[in-house]
Amino acid sequence: MSETRLIPVAIKHRGSWKINFVNVTPFEGLLRFHAQSERGRATKYLVDLDAYWTLGFCGCENFGINIEPIVKKWQADEREITDARRCKHILACRQYVGAELLDMLLRLRRRETNKTRRENE
Numbered sequence: 001m002s003e004t005r006l007i008p009v010a011i012k013h014r015g016s017w018k019i020n021f022v023n024v025t026p027f028e029g030l031l032r033f034h035a036q037s038e039r040g041r042a043t044k045y046l047v048d049l050d051a052y053w054t055l056g057f058c059g060c061e062n063f064g065i066n067i068e069p070i071v072k073k074w075q076a077d078e079r080e081i082t083d084a085r086r087c088k089h090i091l092a093c094r095q096y097v098g099a100e101l102l103d104m105l106l107r108l109r110r111r112e113t114n115k116t117r118r119e120n121e
């Protein structure tokens with residue numbers, strides 16, 4: 001995983017769905033990224049998908065003001081890992097990982113198919 005991908009994310013805002021585009025770039029390891037919204041301020045936010053019991057962490061204002069204060073108070077038995085508690089940057093990074101894994105699986109399958117073809121020739 002190394003390249004930047006532009007990821008579309010559906011977000012419900014005041015009752016209607018909107019598509020947001022987020023640029024996602026791997027930053028460190030397999031679970032940390034820089035996420036940058038296409039519109040508005042061009043700030044890059046650090047996203048860590050492993051934080052908060054895999055709910056994820058993001059450095060954006062929405063996460064810091066609306067999500068993190070609630071998440072920090074969760075007791076072990078009330079940890080609600082749901083997309084409703086994830087900002088668009090975290091959602092985009094999770095989609096990035098899904099797309100990368102799919103590409104990897106398809107490459108592996110192609111390699112296996114080519115190998116089998118060569119063995120049968």
Ligand SMILES: [Zn+2]
Binds near residue numbers: 060062
């Ligand atoms: Zn965010």
